Amino acid sequence: MSTQEAPPRGSWPLAAQYVARWLDQRDRVDTLLEKMPSGLSPSDRARCQHLVYGVIRHYGRLESEISRLVVHPPRFATRAVLFVAGFELIEANNSAEEEGMVAKIVHHAVEQTKTLASPAESRLVNAVVRKLAPLLNKESPPKVAQANELADYYSHPEWMVKRWLVQYGAENTRKLLEWNQTPARACLRWRDASALPPDFLTATEWPGYFEIGAGRWSDVEPLLKAGQVYLQDPATRLAIELLDPQSGESVLDLCAAPGGKSLLIADTMTAKVPGGQIVALDLPSPRIDRLKENLAKITGVEVALVQADLLEGFSEVLKEHKLPTSYPAVLLDSPCSNTGVMRHRIDVKWRLQEGDFRKHPKQQLALLHAAARFVGPGGRLLYSTCSIDADENEKVIKAFFDSRAGGPFKLEKSVLSYPWATGHDGAGVFLLRRS
Ligand SMILES: C[S@@+](CC[C@H](N)C(=O)[O-])C[C@H]1O[C@@H](n2cnc3c(N)ncnc32)[C@H](O)[C@@H]1O
Structure with missing residues (x-):
């Protein structure tokens, strides 16, 4: 949608425009939806998000059925109508009055096409959506756990499903896929x-x-x-429960933006008695503004914000700011694949590539080595990810202990949260203690 163009009225055409944009440019969905017109009613806003999320969540299945029915892909505005109507058909599968619903969905999509695309294209939409209904309807979950069938039905990349089948087995992979396809509770x-x-x-x-x-x-x-x-999934608590920050302590919060865990650290430290210090670090980037906003909500603890690169001269930056270079508690909440939070971050599965599972662990290990330098004698180092992949969790910790830097540390405790077992986001948290 160009900035000059007036946004369409109503949640459905607006959703179709966002879907067209996503199909064309693959913008991050959260960035895309941040641009929703401010005058939109709360219910229209929620409906628009529901439709866009629904399309992206089921994109693989919709794409494969729609491409079977249209020989030449229509332009993005028309394709978006097919995708939004297709998602409505998937939803209607669970509805008691399904037959009437299908007719309504077809009629609505045809009418919308007349204004979003053209009357000529509405004829194509009419034909395709009618044929789409039984195709999306007839499918039920595959009985056998074949990667390609699971990937098609649950709209995930096949390589990802294969990876999960190896790591979690057939039953848990199916549970994870179902989990990811269910709208997240707020x-x-x-x-x-x-x-x-x-x-x-x-x-x-x-x-x-x-x-x-x-x-x-x-x-x-x-x-x-x-x-x-603060909007936060219960999985966040795992890292801070293990780190167990105390009132009066100095806590180094590495990789802090946007600050969700900094707030939880502060609230935990001040639960009984105020006092202590949090030094929050992140790279200079637009995320820093949200970190600043969130740190401003902390009371009862001194807060210092440092914009720097943990991997380059961070120690010097701390000295320049007259901040300690050794801490009793250090949190490293590392960047990761986000495989534990795919129910919320619905477009992650379409962005991730197999190579990310080699790239992330290298960065995570480098960050862990850097973080370890700031842990004082007897101090705690908490490594945390919102990934459920062993390569980013257990294997990073193993590689750390296999290196010289791991020598003074021991692993005290770890928790792996798998969404299908815990009922909340996935995460990996590891508490290391320096001798
Ligand atoms: C998972 S997010 C942190 C989430 C945050 N702890 C929270 O609870 O809101 C990872 C963060 O690591 C930061 N990061 C990545 N590489 C970094 C580096 N070399 N130095 C400092 N921060 C880094 C990213 O900018 C990103 O904000």
């Missing part, structure tokens, strides 16, 4: 110790974490602004 952490959470927040089984009631987003926004809540 969770937040209640931060305000002086007030009780409002009724529209439903407690989860993880203390402090709540689910946001449907259609209550506008009620959450003021709480977010006031710093009373």
Whole structure:
């Protein structure tokens, strides 16, 4: 969508425009949806996001069925209509009045095409969406765990499914695929110790974490602004529970942006008595603005923000800022493949490449070596990822202990969260202690 073009009215045509943009340019979906018009009602906003997410989540299956029906791919505006209608058909599969629903979906897609593309193209849409309905309907989950069939049905790249079959086995791979294809529940952490959470927040089984009631987003926004809540999956707690930051300590939070874990560290440190210091580091980038905003919500702990590269001269930067170079607690929340959070980050599966599973571990090991230099005698080093891949978790830790730098450390504890088992995001967290 060009910036001059007026956004279309209504969630459906707007979703179709975002889908057209995604099909054409493969923008990151969160960046794309940040541009939603501010005047959009909360329900239109939610519906638009639901449709765009639905298309991207089911992209593989939709693409393969649509390309069977159209010989020459139509332009992106028309293809987007086919994809959005296709996702509606997948959703309708679970609906009791499915037959009536299909007719409605076809009619609506045809009408939308007249304004989003052209009356001539609406004839193509009519024919394709009608034929698409039984194709998307007839499929049920494959009985045998063949990588290609699982990949087609659950819309994931085949190489990724093969990787998971090797690491997790057939049953868990199927559970993971199902998990990723289910819309994520919206969770937040209640931060305000002086007030009780409002009724529209439903407690989860993880203390402090709540689910946001449907259609209550506008009620959450003021709480977010006031710093009373932070949008966060319960998996985040794993790293901080293991690090166990204490009041009065100096904590070095490496790879801190946008600051979700910095806030949790601060809230944990100040739970009983205020005091202590957090030094938060990240690379100079636009992410720093969000980190600054979040760090500003911390009270009861001194906070220093450092923009630098952990792999290049960070020690000198700390000295320049007159900050300690040795800490009792260091968190390294490393960049990773995000395979544990694919339910939220729905486009990750289409961006990842097999080579990323060689690239990430190299970077993670380099960061871990760099982080280890700032851990004081007897201090803790917490390595954390939101990946569930062994190459980015156990194998990085093993490579660290196989190197000389691992000598003074021992592994005290680790937790691997697999979404199908824990019911929240995936993560790998490892607590190392220096002698
Ligand atoms: C998983 S994110 C961190 C999330 C953050 N801890 C939170 O809870 O909100 C990884 C971060 O590592 C940062 N990063 C990557 N390489 C870095 C480096 N060499 N030095 C410092 N930060 C780095 C990225 O900019 C990114 O913000």
